[in-house]
Amino acid sequence: MATQDSRIKIKRSTVTATVPTVPSSNDHTDGTWIATDIYKGELFYNQADGVLWSRDDKGVNCLSGSVAVTLSSAQVLALNTTPITLVGAVAGYAIEAVSVSVKLDYNSAAYATNTNLLIITDTATDPQYKRDSLLTQTADAVWKFPVVNPTSGTQLIANKALTASVVTGDPTAGDSPITIFVNYRLIPA
Numbered sequence: 001m002a003t004q005d006s007r008i009k010i011k012r013s014t015v016t017a018t019v020p021t022v023p024s025s026n027d028h029t030d031g032t033w034i035a036t037d038i039y040k041g042e043l044f045y046n047q048a049d050g051v052l053w054s055r056d057d058k059g060v061n062c063l064s065g066s067v068a069v070t071l072s073s074a075q076v077l078a079l080n081t082t083p084i085t086l087v088g089a090v091a092g093y094a095i096e097a098v099s100v101s102v103k104l105d106y107n108s109a110a111y112a113t114n115t116n117l118l119i120i121t122d123t124a125t126d127p128q129y130k131r132d133s134l135l136t137q138t139a140d141a142v143w144k145f146p147v148v149n150p151t152s153g154t155q156l157i158a159n160k161a162l163t164a165s166v167v168t169g170d171p172t173a174g175d176s177p178i179t180i181f182v183n184y185r186l187i188p189a
Contacts, residue, residue: 010043011036017090020044020053020060049087051186062093062186070179071164073107076135076171080114083122083165086182093186094156095121100129100145103179104137111135111174116167119145119182122160125153135171135178158189 011020013036023037038044038060044053051065069086071079087095100119115135120127129145148155164180 010045011038013044013046014048015046016048017088018046018048019090019092020055022055022059059188065184065186066182067184068179068181069164070177072177073175076111076174076176076178078170079117079164079166080168080170083120083163085122085161085163086119086180087162087184089122089159089161090186091159092189094158094189095160095162095184096156096187097128097162097182097184099183101142101181102131102134102145103142103181104134104140105177105179106138106140107176109173109175110138111171111176113173114166114169114171117145118165118167119180120163120165121155121157122163124155124157124160126150126155128155128162130167135166135174156187 018036020038021034021036023033025032038055040055040057042055049065050067052063054061054063067087069084071084075084097119102117116130116132117134118127119129127148130148131143131145134143
């Protein structure tokens with residue numbers, strides 16, 4: 001096994017949807033490298049998106065991404081009409097949610113009707129995660145979402161955002177904010 005014992009820095013980006021690249025040479029001092037080029041074994045952290053990347057013999061790989069999105073009660077009440085983007089589309093990649101949890105901060109009224117929360121890729125026919133009757137809760141709580149096995153159609157789609165929505169019409173009545181936590185990876189398309 002060959003091991004390189006040197007210091008390779010962790011590169012960072014503050015620009016949304018920035019993906020590291022494979023350089024055209026193996027020498028970062030030859031003038032051909034751009035700011036996003038990384039060595040094999042080097043890490044690249046996109047702090048704007050919370051995504052960690054690395055490079056191996058096969059190319060650049062997404063190791064992990066995470067996001068926490070808080071929705072106001074007004075946003076929850078419009079979730080079918082106006083789905084909320086959790087992870088924006090990344091060119092050339094499909095977004096696979098690895099785990100999803102939600103925290104409800106109960107205020108004073110539970111949501112009624114249309115309370116099945118979905119985590120779904122924009123334009124997909126099958127959600128990645130679904131939690132039934134989540135919004136009807138009447139106390140603070142945190143829940144883990146169960147994964148959905150696709151029945152037919154599409155679930156992961158390249159170049160599309162990951163969103164939160166509800167199954168049919170908008171919820172009614174409730175006034176509690178929720179926070180959705182997603183750990184995900186990006187799969188090359």
